[in-house]
Amino acid sequence: MGQVVTGITMSLDGFVAGPNDDVQQLFKWYFSGDTEIPVQAGRFTLKTTKKSAEVLQEAIRTQGAMITGRKNFDSAGGWAAIPRLSQRLS
Secondary structure (H helix, E strand, O other), X not given: OOOOOOOOOOOOOOOOOOHHHOOHHHHXXXXXXXXXXXXXXXXXXXXXXXXXXXXXXXXXXXXXXXXXXXXXXXXXXXXXXXXXXXXXXX
């Protein structure tokens, strides 16, 4: 049986997003390092510190799926392939 793991990114003062749902401050560490991590089959690249890259690569290697909230999904642009898939299914 699989294992379920949960997590959330949040600032120390308890905010998940800034004004107008801006998440740039919370997630800027994904793009502020010198170690590249290709994701989404190479369509997107993160840049983190070496230690963060090690942790993220292990998570990517061992996770089977990610479940996210609707606002996160919308902010990510539906991860590009999902809108095309939903159009084919409707």
